[in-house]
Amino acid sequence: MKIKGKIHSFESLGAVDGPGLRFVVFMQGCPLRCLYCHNPDSWHISDARFQLTPEEVFEKIHGVLTFIEGVTISGGEPLIQADFCCELIDICHKYKLHVAIDTSGIVSLKKTKTVIEKADMLILDIKDVINDDCKTLTGAGNESCIATLDFCKKINKEVWIRQVLLPEYTMKDEKLKMLGTFLTNYSCITKVELLPYHTLGLEKREELGIENKLSKTSPPTEQDVIHAIDILKGFKKLEDIIS
Numbered sequence: 001m002k003i004k005g006k007i008h009s010f011e012s013l014g015a016v017d018g019p020g021l022r023f024v025v026f027m028q029g030c031p032l033r034c035l036y037c038h039n040p041d042s043w044h045i046s047d048a049r050f051q052l053t054p055e056e057v058f059e060k061i062h063g064v065l066t067f068i069e070g071v072t073i074s075g076g077e078p079l080i081q082a083d084f085c086c087e088l089i090d091i092c093h094k095y096k097l098h099v100a101i102d103t104s105g106i107v108s109l110k111k112t113k114t115v116i117e118k119a120d121m122l123i124l125d126i127k128d129v130i131n132d133d134c135k136t137l138t139g140a141g142n143e144s145c146i147a148t149l150d151f152c153k154k155i156n157k158e159v160w161i162r163q164v165l166l167p168e169y170t171m172k173d174e175k176l177k178m179l180g181t182f183l184t185n186y187s188c189i190t191k192v193e194l195l196p197y198h199t200l201g202l203e204k205r206e207e208l209g210i211e212n213k214l215s216k217t218s219p220p221t222e223q224d225v226i227h228a229i230d231i232l233k234g235f236k237k238l239e240d241i242i243s
């Protein structure tokens, strides 16, 4: 039987999820429970709005082919549907489309190696550089994420790193220095983005009856963000790739 992807939604012309304008496929289902998640409606795979074959998804992409530079498969967590991602990448490559996978790296490498090899790049979300803090923030440790990054280094796969700048969690000088030290070990990283935590969309959690443990946490100020970027820019290998 033909594989069908469980899909949350699509964005035809996304400008922030990889290089250039991109068609973004948001896959349904995520094993993490990040305290700041704005899309808890993407958590349960059974809540998928669409169940489509890779060919059916590509029909949607085909409609905007002349406008886009590539496709990003995001989520939820796309790599829990690794086989579907592999098939979609194969079709995109037939049309010479660049494909990025936007992932938290939570799925074990045993299941994701093939899709990582096929993709043109990864956008990897390092939730927290300290394992125990990562568990507090997301419900799971960062071992699998680090193993994913190690594998990308081994096969020289391009990676963009993302981290949400969250006061009292990731936004601490010492932790940002740890992150900087850690990232300098990876020559496959070509971009590092610090994304300021924001509260837009948190009402979705309330609508779904999910507790907001960050109700007392304010977004970082512009100065906070500049300060955090400056800490990472203090690492020579990162100064030209941090934003």
Ligand code: SF4
Residues within 6 Å of the ligand: 030, 031, 032, 033, 034, 036, 037, 038, 039, 040, 042, 075, 076, 077, 104
């Ligand atoms: S990885 Fe993304 S989708 Fe999953 S819980 Fe975290 S923020 Fe939400």
